[in-house]
Each structure stands twice: as structure tokens, then as C-alpha cells.
Amino acid sequence: MSDLIVIVYRSLDAAFVAGENLAALQQEAGTEPEDIVVITGNGKDRVSVNQSIDLATGSPLGGGRWGTLIGMLFLDRRSPEASEGGLAARLYDAGLDPKFLKDVARSLDKGGAAVGMRVRMLGADRVVDRVKGLKPSPKVLRTRLSPEAEEALYDMQDQIPGQALAQLQAGGDF
Template sequence: MSDLVAVLFDDEHTALEMRAELAKLQKEYLIEMDDVVVVTKDAEGKIKLHQAVNLTAAGALSGGFWGMLIGMIFFNPLLGLAVGAGAGAISGKLADIGIDDKMMKDMAESFQPGNSALFVLVRKMTADKVLDDLKAFAGKGKILRTSLAKDKEDELRKVLEA
């Protein structure tokens, strides 16, 4: 089972920096994330989701491959590639894996312009090492929501909201 952690920042860049740090920790096998999304609200109040994986591009790539393969069977690989890529892009655009986009957008409505938030779906982690590494972000974030156990949430608050 995965745990959701949402952290709010006063600027648009700190959430992106923390996502990069978590990606580095994942490469070191200290944290395993199912999804990680940065949500920004610009000065005009426009909300943007910065997904870690572009599902539209992935769908187009996968659909293009399968379309070309099927097209080769029917002696028209270019048409198969085009149809497959289009269908894959549409299915990727409509797919929503991981953290619910609507929930993130609804929460972002309450942000001040220029704010950002990091939403992370954590499968497992080595908590002491991850929290120690996140001390560089001390005092920069505020916990919006978590599904962590109370003691782990308190540890995270102590590190980020110090």
C-alpha cells in the first residue's frame, strides 16, 4: 500500500527541486515512488500539473509501434503507424494513473499565486535516510495532506516545517 504526501511551497521552484532530490534518492534505492507530481499556480492563477511521466507521449510511442506492426501485416506500415500513434496518444491523454488529477487541481485552487506543491505517492522508503537528505528543504515547505502514520507524519513535519 502506498502513502500520499502533499507539501506546499511559497515559490514555484522548490517543489521541482525536491522532486529532483527524491528522484536521486529513488536511484539510490532509498525511496520507491509510485507517482510524483508538481503542481504550480502562476501569477495569473493558472494551475499546471507537471507529471513525472508524459502519458500522451508514452501512449503515442506504444501505439505507433503496435500500429506499425499491425500495418506491416496488412502491407501498409505507414498508415498503421499513424493510426496507432494517434490512438495511443488519445488513450494516454485520457489515462490517469497514480495520484488523482482532479484532487490535485481542487487543492491547488486554494494556493496563492506563485505557490507550488509536491504530491508524492510513496510505496516504501528508508525513512531515516530520506528525512536526513530532505533537511536541505527545512523551513521551506508546509505539509498539506498525508496518509502516513501519525509518528511518521510528525517526523516529516519536524524536518520540513522546522
């Protein structure tokens, strides 16, 4: 089991400082790299995912899989119910908590930034304790992922490239 944690700040600078602190915490704990991403929002409809990359390879640190998923949490503000359709419904069907999905999707409605990460070996409580010690105090959103939910999220992500390619080949926009 693991946790998805999203830490919301009104300040971009505070979010980037928190991301750096969490990366340092991972190194101190000697755990395997997990994706830590900073998501920025302009308060309207633009969301950007800022992910650490390995300068030698150009690849995201930690593989990029969870960073991409965390970025997707911010894209669909609709109610995450199965009957609604869309990305929020697919994340809900995969096993994510609907309140968590709704809170994350709307957390940057007034702008600001958030730090998101998946936590396994490091421990969610250590992460939360580290960021609560930083100023300004953030809003922390978190949800527990069952092994079944993690598997469903992996499956969902594995389908994305194929769906995008099919849409482009059909003459649609991606």
C-alpha cells in the first residue's frame, strides 16, 4: 500500500521549497526515488507539471509514471462519479477516493502551486511532518491506495499512449 499526497500552497516559491525539502527527506531516508512533482495553476484553466529530470538522460527522476498521474488529478473538475464519464470518473473507477479527487482538482482554482508525490517506504506521516514545519503552512490532501487501486492506475496509464495514437490516426486532436 502507498499514499498519494498533495500539498497545496498559494505561493509558487513555497511549493518549490517544499519539493526540495521532500527530495532531501527521501535522500536522508535512503529510499528509492519516487516522483515528486510541483503542479502550478493560474487560477483559470492552465495547469503545469514541473518534474525533476536527470540532466544526463533528460528522463524524469523516478520514472515519471506517478508524476504524470498526479498531474492528471488536476485536470477534471467534474464530480468524480462513474456515471459522469471523463478523467475524474476513470480515476474514481480505479479506486481513488472521490472527496480526494474533488479537493485536488479544485485546489488551484485561485492559483498557486501544489507538491504531489506517492509515498511508500518513506511514510506519509514523515512527509506531512516535514512540510508542516515549513512556512507558510500548507493544506495537505492525502489518500491511501490499495494494491488493487495501484494496479488499476498502472493499467489506466498503460492505455493512454495507445488511445492517443488511435485518436491521432483517426484525424482527431490529442
